[in-house]
Amino acid sequence: MGSLITSGWFSGPWFGLVSGVAVVRVIVAGAGIGGLSAALSLHAAGIETIVIDSAAALRPLGVGINLMPHAVRELTELGLGGELESTGIPTAEMVHFDRHGNRIWGFASGRNIGYRWPQYSIHRGELQMILLAAVRDRLGAGAVRTATAFVSFAESSAGVTVRVRERSSGTLRELRGDALVGADGLDSRVRAQLHPGEPPPRWGGVMMWRGVMEGAPFLTGRTVAVAGTNAALKFVAYPISRQAERRGRALLNWVAEVKLPGRAALGSLDRNGADWNREGRLGDVLPRFADWELGWLDVPALITGAPRILEYPMVDRDPLPSWGAGRVTLLGDAAHPMYPIGANGGSQAVLDARVLAWSLARADTPAEGLAAYESQRLPIVNAIVLACRDMPADRLLQTVSTRAPGGFERIEDVLSAAELASFDQAYRATTLPDVAALNSRPSLTPLPAVGRGVRVAADGLGVLGRLVHRLHRDPAGAPQPDPDAAVAPRAAPEGEAHVPRVLQVQRHPHRDVPVEQ
């Protein structure tokens, strides 16, 4: 046990004062996709933020994930559209096949179905590095402190004290802020303190092996392909690198899912059982897919060609009735770990981040802001957690494998038109927001109602938006846009209306910048 130090970051008085205006300061525990998106969103809202992470260094870990258009919109509004475009693959379609490679059903993705923003298939680690670079660039090099593990928090009427352990020395240190956001992932320590006695993550009996290998592009070159059934064997593959695509190649991400018979009854794993970096063994996965030649994809070659195989049990946790209380809340996997299907883990974390910042920026107190954030996000995300446990699309894949185990010529001979239509509906309902609703809803960037001629110093601490917001707050309190609900169309010129003004100003951190109306 190290000694306790109370100097350092955020160890002064609870509130920072800028020109006599109180500035909320948020401590984010966890620098994953969720925590870093939160830092960028809070900063864009003018809220001072620091991020701590227990990892000794942040490295581009993981393999592929998909970012849905609703999350891409949010990251684009945070000014990261260009980085995403030059890094990820704009997904063209998602297609389901039987285990022989026969096409069951396909669904156009991203811009191909009318969203104003693409869906991206991207390396999770590269996405994290894009976010990290932006945080360090905008909030300052010291805004993300690694090797600093959240240990516990104590809340008072004046603020929240966060006890952290510095991994290098074992020293315990206290940080003080106005709010704490637990974005510390599946095994969140913040969640454990808020909700003591929770059982370990819940396992449905599916083990996933994952890998990445460079190869020839398949199908459209931008297809997410799902083959088989999650009741037995399922294989998912998609390209994740724009750089490889430019060379005429594909960096192919694959996930081999295996339902382990009888293991589902276990129901939960012990705490060490779900580690995103756990090494998998070729011998555990290859034999199960040895005869999977799909025609358009050589599955065994893909598995064998991966330089490294990762093993991860498909786990989640039961939804919580509340995430936090007072000045403390949860975000991303800490709040709602879900099965990594439907491309929702990272995407929902990004949406959490944006709504969190929006809510805090509009609130009179941190507790009020966090309560608004939770009431907005919790019901939506809890429903997604449950939907991911029993995707109707997966049920239909199972139906195909039962009715036509040896394959089929025409899917119409296997599934009725109504069953096929339900594929479509199920996918939309669990994974995608309505196209028109997403395209037209107001931005979640809390644009202040700025008064003409106001001059503020953009001091690099991210106080700008908060300050301006405080000065010019809409007394009526406009309702918060619901990321998933339809709203009246508000046409905006492509590429213009959603660049937040606060962000534009903050691109010039060393100058006094006039804020326009």
Ligand SMILES: Cc1cc2nc3c(=O)[nH]c(=O)nc-3n(C[C@H](O)[C@H](O)[C@H](O)COP(=O)(O)OP(=O)(O)OC[C@H]3O[C@@H](n4cnc5c(N)ncnc54)[C@H](O)[C@@H]3O)c2cc1C
């Ligand atoms: C190393 C890693 C690899 C992953 N790979 C994939 C993948 O390939 N495909 C996929 O779909 N999903 C992957 N995920 C999960 C995916 O990133 C999340 O489901 C989703 O992006 C939501 O992210 P999050 O920020 O809420 O949580 P996470 O991405 O899990 O981030 C949590 C962060 O909190 C930090 N942390 C944990 N405990 C503490 C503590 N006590 N104090 C401070 N910090 C702490 C962790 O180091 C981590 O950086 C991975 C997660 C991790 C951590």
